[in-house]
Amino acid sequence: MQREGSPWRGLGVVTGKELADHLSSVRILVIELLVVITGFVIVLVSLQQIRNVTAEDPFLLLRVFTRSGEQLSFVFVLTLLVPLVAIGLGFDLVNSEHNQRTLSRILSQPIYRDALLFGKFLAGLATIAISLTAMWMVVLGLALYQLGVPPSGEEIARAALMLVVTIAYAGVWLALAMLCSVVFRSAATAALTALGVWLFISILWPLLSGHLVNVFVPLQAGSPDELLSGLATRQAVMRLSPGALFGEIVSVLLDPSVRSTQQSQLAAMGLALVEPGSIPGAPLPLLQSVLIVWPQIVTLIASTIVLFVIGYVVFQRQEVRA
Amino acid sequence: MSAQVIEAQDLTKRYNGVPVVKGITFSVAQGEIFGLLGPNGAGKTTTILMMLGLTEISDGQVRVLGYDPVREPLQVKRRVGYLPDAVGFYDSLTAAENLRYTGRLIGLDAGECDEKIRSALDHVGLHDVTDRRVATFSRGMRQRLGIAEILLKDAQIAILDEPTSGLDPQATIELLEIIRNLKQRDVTVLLSSHLLDRVQSVCDRVALFSQGNIVLLGSVDELGRQVLGGTFNLDVEAEGSGLDARLKAIPGVTDVETFGPNRWRLKTDRDVRSETAATVMGAGGKLLRLAVEVPSLEMIYTRYFRDEELGGRDAA
Ligand SMILES: Nc1ncnc2c1ncn2[C@@H]1O[C@H](COP(=O)(O)OP(=O)(O)O)[C@@H](O)[C@H]1O
Ligand SMILES: [Mg+2]
Numbered sequence: 247m248q249r250e251g252s253p254w255r256g257l258g259v260v261t262g263k264e265l266a267d268h269l270s271s272v273r274i275l276v277i278e279l280l281v282v283i284t285g286f287v288i289v290l291v292s293l294q295q296i297r298n299v300t301a302e303d304p305f306l307l308l309r310v311f312t313r314s315g316e317q318l319s320f321v322f323v324l325t326l327l328v329p330l331v332a333i334g335l336g337f338d339l340v341n342s343e344h345n346q347r348t349l350s351r352i353l354s355q356p357i358y359r360d361a362l363l364f365g366k367f368l369a370g371l372a373t374i375a376i377s378l379t380a381m382w383m384v385v386l387g388l389a390l391y392q393l394g395v396p397p398s399g400e401e402i403a404r405a406a407l408m409l410v411v412t413i414a415y416a417g418v419w420l421a422l423a424m425l426c427s428v429v430f431r432s433a434a435t436a437a438l439t440a441l442g443v444w445l446f447i448s449i450l451w452p453l454l455s456g457h458l459v460n461v462f463v464p465l466q467a468g469s470p471d472e473l474l475s476g477l478a479t480r481q482a483v484m485r486l487s488p489g490a491l492f493g494e495i496v497s498v499l500l501d502p503s504v505r506s507t508q509q510s511q512l513a514a515m516g517l518a519l520v521e522p523g524s525i526p527g528a529p530l531p532l533l534q535s536v537l538i539v540w541p542q543i544v545t546l547i548a549s550t551i552v553l554f555v556i557g558y559v560v561f562q563r564q565e566v567r568a
Numbered sequence: 569m570s571a572q573v574i575e576a577q578d579l580t581k582r583y584n585g586v587p588v589v590k591g592i593t594f595s596v597a598q599g600e601i602f603g604l605l606g607p608n609g610a611g612k613t614t615t616i617l618m619m620l621g622l623t624e625i626s627d628g629q630v631r632v633l634g635y636d637p638v639r640e641p642l643q644v645k646r647r648v649g650y651l652p653d654a655v656g657f658y659d660s661l662t663a664a665e666n667l668r669y670t671g672r673l674i675g676l677d678a679g680e681c682d683e684k685i686r687s688a689l690d691h692v693g694l695h696d697v698t699d700r701r702v703a704t705f706s707r708g709m710r711q712r713l714g715i716a717e718i719l720l721k722d723a724q725i726a727i728l729d730e731p732t733s734g735l736d737p738q739a740t741i742e743l744l745e746i747i748r749n750l751k752q753r754d755v756t757v758l759l760s761s762h763l764l765d766r767v768q769s770v771c772d773r774v775a776l777f778s779q780g781n782i783v784l785l786g787s788v789d790e791l792g793r794q795v796l797g798g799t800f801n802l803d804v805e806a807e808g809s810g811l812d813a814r815l816k817a818i819p820g821v822t823d824v825e826t827f828g829p830n831r832w833r834l835k836t837d838r839d840v841r842s843e844t845a846a847t848v849m850g851a852g853g854k855l856l857r858l859a860v861e862v863p864s865l866e867m868i869y870t871r872y873f874r875d876e877e878l879g880g881r882d883a884a
Contacts, residue, residue: 250639250641250642250643251640251641251642251643255642256673259669259672259673262672263669263672267660345655345656346656346657346658346659347652347655348656348657348658350617350622350650351650351651351652351655351656351714352652352673353622353655354620354622354645354648354649354652355645355670355673355674356642356645356646356673356674356675357642357645357673358642370811414823418729492611524662565623566617566622566623567613567617567652567653
């Protein structure tokens with residue numbers, strides 16, 4: 247059956263209102279301050295180290311993101327904190343409308359549910375994008391100031407791509423949090439469920455999947471082909487976690503010397519991947535790096551879409567009355 | 569008769585196969601105040617949600633201003649204002665900001681919107697709290713803000729779900745006055761209530777719901793005649809001698825109950841107020857009080873079900 251009128255009518259209005267809500271919300275302010283301060287501290291520490299160690303690195307700026315200060319790298323902190331921000335932003339997007347009894351009043355205005363749900367998602371993502379961009383600029387500015395080396399265009403481009411990928415990574419978690427806020431009327435239940443999933447996927451799954459794979463597909467130093475296929479299985483299992491995908495993408499984007507997402511694992515075993523005709527260690531051009539992780543980028547975006555669509559279907563069928 | 573703005577035909581709603589609205593048929597004419605009345609759980613809210621396209625219709629159909637809420641929900645929602653049961657607003661926004669959001673969703677431009685918001689808030693008596701956060705509002709103020717939203721929309725039909733529930737008597741009277749004003753503005757009003765007597769004074773016609781069916785439909789007077797068998801009670805207080813017999817003799821009086829030396833209740837089958845007054849005067853008496861008891865919906869409703877039950881037993 248054909249519905250009359252555009253499903254996106256009112257999308258801009260909803261997005262604008264939600265964005266204004268987020269930007270004036272104390273909760274969001276606290277969450278974001280936390281993230282920015284954490285990022286700031288970690289970058290300061292890693293800057294200390296970078297200046298001492300590698301003055302000759304052509305991609306010095308990018309090391310700021312990947313280099314571990316003491317234990318933690320900036321990217322690792324992002325992997326953990328971005329989901330928290332997204333969940334903190336999204337867990338009550340829809341159920342708060344139920345609980346404030348505003349939903350039926352808003353849906354009796356001439357808009358479809360599509361616009362309401364998508365507007366809320368867009369506003370959430372925009373809020374995260376704004377704060378991540380702010381943080382990114384602070385980090386970059388700090389790094390340039392402290393290192394005193396002018397960055398190359400490629401460095402800036404790679405750093406910018408990392409920012410975009412981080413926003414996409416946030417999208418997955420925002421869509422998950424929003425799905426929880428559609429399914430559960432209680433905001434507390436929604437928040438706990440989303441956090442539970444985050445905890446499992448980010449912390450338990452990497453441990454668990456490593457063990458599982460070791461049990462079922464033990465890695466042996468056999469022929470290179472066997473080794474690689476073993477690694478591939480291991481990776482496939484790991485990739486059920488968006489954090490793992492994000493890690494792979496960023497490690498390739500931020501390090502032009504990385505030629506494969508399996509390189510770091512091989513390196514850990516004291517091995518190197520050498521393709522015929524290539525110069526080992528030579529930096530890859532930007533486009534090559536992007537192509538290597540293109541499937542992972544697509545997977546991140548596709549997961550976001552799938553989670554959003556599930557939430558959309560549930561929301562369409564939901565009763566509006568409180 | 570003027571045009572019908574709402575027409576429901578065999579409208580049915582089933583939740584998981586269980587019917588909660590069972591094929592109701594009714595229509596509402598342009599400019600009238602129509603009441604959907606009945607106890608909690610009778611299906612009033614469900615009926616309203618179907619009219620707005622906010623819940624699926626299981627069977628039958630409804631036309632609102634000629635539009636089908638299933639296929640053309642935006643057309644319906646553009647022209648119909650809805651005040652949900654226990655309406656909510658965004659607590660962190662002010663009254664004006666809440667309405668401004670609605671105004672933008674409707675598609676009003678900014679200048680026009682602010683002008684209309686001012687006049688709507690004026691109309692419902694909220695001009696003093698325009699810039700106060702809704703978190704501080706009482707139930708009655710929220711209801712009035714909801715009606716301001718309907719005014720802002722220039723709605724042709726206002727659908728009010730339980731507008732007076734949870735309000736104190738004073739707030740109820742004020743709200744009913746605002747509802748009457750809607751009618752003055754040529755807005756058709758459809759309201760629901762489980763408190764029959766509260767709203768009977770404003771309704772031109774009512775539909776009495778019971779368990780998903782409309783059991784009675786018409787004006788309160790019509791229903792009174794239909795169910796109560798056309799008997800009116802007339803309370804008379806008068807001084808004079810031999811009034812007993814004279815009152816009994818008035819044509820139309822079927823029975824006289826005596827409450828005290830000077831007080832009677834006449835059961836009549838028509839309005840005999842002037843005849844009664846003339847009789848008392850004619851007997852040289854002094855008329856102290858003459859009051860006709862309007863049949864209440866509560867009475868009609870309970871009597872209807874008592875009769876149904878008795879009828880059911882007789883048949884069995
Ligand atoms: N989502 C639902 N699922 C199942 N039954 C429902 C649902 N919503 C309402 N009902 C049932 O439908 C009936 C009518 O409800 P409602 O229309 O709200 O009545 P009213 O507004 O007259 O009080 C009630 O018995 C209620 O329990
Ligand atoms: Mg109800």
